[in-house]
Amino acid sequence: MIYQALAGAALGLGLFLLVRAVFPGRPGAAATVAQIDALRSRGQYMAASVPDGQGERGSRLRAAIGPRVAEFYARMGWQQRSLRADLAILDRGWEGFLATKVLLSVSGLLFGPLIASGLWLTGLSRSLLVPVWLSLACMALFFFLPDLEIRNNAQEKRKDFRRVVGAYLDLVAMNLAGGRGLPEALMAAAELSDGWALRRIRDALTDARLTGVSQWVALGRLGDRLNVDELKDLSAALGLVADDGAKVRQSLAARAETMRHREMAEIEGQAGAQSQSMLVAQLLLCAAFLIFLTFPAVMRVLQW
Known part of the structure; x- marks a missing residue:
C-alpha cells in the first residue's frame, strides 16, 4: 500500500505540474x-560578456x-x-x-x-x-x-555599513560647519575614502545628480535597496530640514551620536554574551574534572 500511495502521489504531482505548464494561470x-x-x-x-574557456563551463x-x-x-x-x-x-x-x-x-x-x-x-x-x-x-x-x-554574511556587512554611515554623518556635519551647502557636503564627505560603503553612497549621489533627483531621496532609495534603516531615516530627516543648515547640522550630529551609542551597546552586549559562554564552558570543564576524580572512588564503593 505504501508503494502504491507513493506512486499515486508522484503521478498526481506530475499531472498537476503538466497541467500548470500547459495552462498557466493568469498572473496578477x-x-x-x-x-x-x-x-x-x-x-x-x-548583454554582459561571458568568459570563454574550458574552466568557465x-x-x-x-x-x-x-x-x-x-x-x-x-x-x-x-x-x-x-x-x-x-x-x-x-x-x-x-x-x-x-x-x-x-x-x-x-x-x-x-x-x-x-x-x-x-x-x-x-x-x-x-x-x-x-x-x-x-x-x-x-x-x-x-x-x-x-x-x-x-x-x-549580509548581517555582518550591514553592521559595517551602519558603522560607516555614523562616521559619514560626522563628516557631513563637519563640512556643513565649514560653510558648504548640503549637496556639496554630502558629496565631499563621500569622496574622502574608497571603501565599499562610501563608494556605494558616492555612486548613489552621482546617479542622483545625473538624473535630477535630490540627494537625500537617492540615499533613501539606497537604504531601501540595501535594507539599511539608518539611510532611510536620514533621507526622511534631510527632506524635512534640508533648507535650514543649522538644523541639518544639529540633526546629523545627534544621529551620529545615537548610532555610536547603539553600536557601543551592541558591542557590550556581545562581550557579555561571550563572557557568559566562557563561564559556562569553564563550569562544564570543572564538572568533568570532578567526575574524573570521583569516578574511581564511587565505583569502588558501589562494588562493596
Missing part, C-alpha cells in the same frame, strides 16, 4: 510588474539556468525582497544566486543515494524508501543552505 498585477522587471534585468545580464551553466529560474520566480510573484537586499549589500547577482541554489539542490539529489548506499553496505537499512527520502531531504537542505549563508 504585481506578478506582471515583477516579470517585466525580471525580463529587463535578464536583458542586461545577457560552470559559469555558462549558471548563466543559462539563472535567467530561467528568475523568470519563473517573477511569473509566480515571488519577490523575495529581504533576500534581494542581502544580495545587493553583498554585491551579488540575483540570477547567479538562484542558479547556485538549483545546482546545489541537484547535487543533493545525488548525495542522498550515496548515504543510502553506505547504510546498505553497513546493514543499517535495507529499505528502498530510504534513498528517496534521503534524496529529498538533501535536496531541500542544499536548496536553503545558500539562504543561510547570504543572510549571515
Whole structure:
C-alpha cells in the first residue's frame, strides 16, 4: 500500500505540474510588474560578456539556468525582497544566486543515494524508501543552505555599513560647519575614502545628480535597496530640514551620536554574551574534572 500511495502521489504531482505548464494561470498585477522587471534585468545580464574557456563551463551553466529560474520566480510573484537586499549589500547577482541554489539542490539529489548506499553496505537499512527520502531531504537542505549563508554574511556587512554611515554623518556635519551647502557636503564627505560603503553612497549621489533627483531621496532609495534603516531615516530627516543648515547640522550630529551609542551597546552586549559562554564552558570543564576524580572512588564503593 505504501508503494502504491507513493506512486499515486508522484503521478498526481506530475499531472498537476503538466497541467500548470500547459495552462498557466493568469498572473496578477504585481506578478506582471515583477516579470517585466525580471525580463529587463535578464536583458542586461545577457548583454554582459561571458568568459570563454574550458574552466568557465560552470559559469555558462549558471548563466543559462539563472535567467530561467528568475523568470519563473517573477511569473509566480515571488519577490523575495529581504533576500534581494542581502544580495545587493553583498554585491551579488540575483540570477547567479538562484542558479547556485538549483545546482546545489541537484547535487543533493545525488548525495542522498550515496548515504543510502553506505547504510546498505553497513546493514543499517535495507529499505528502498530510504534513498528517496534521503534524496529529498538533501535536496531541500542544499536548496536553503545558500539562504543561510547570504543572510549571515549580509548581517555582518550591514553592521559595517551602519558603522560607516555614523562616521559619514560626522563628516557631513563637519563640512556643513565649514560653510558648504548640503549637496556639496554630502558629496565631499563621500569622496574622502574608497571603501565599499562610501563608494556605494558616492555612486548613489552621482546617479542622483545625473538624473535630477535630490540627494537625500537617492540615499533613501539606497537604504531601501540595501535594507539599511539608518539611510532611510536620514533621507526622511534631510527632506524635512534640508533648507535650514543649522538644523541639518544639529540633526546629523545627534544621529551620529545615537548610532555610536547603539553600536557601543551592541558591542557590550556581545562581550557579555561571550563572557557568559566562557563561564559556562569553564563550569562544564570543572564538572568533568570532578567526575574524573570521583569516578574511581564511587565505583569502588558501589562494588562493596
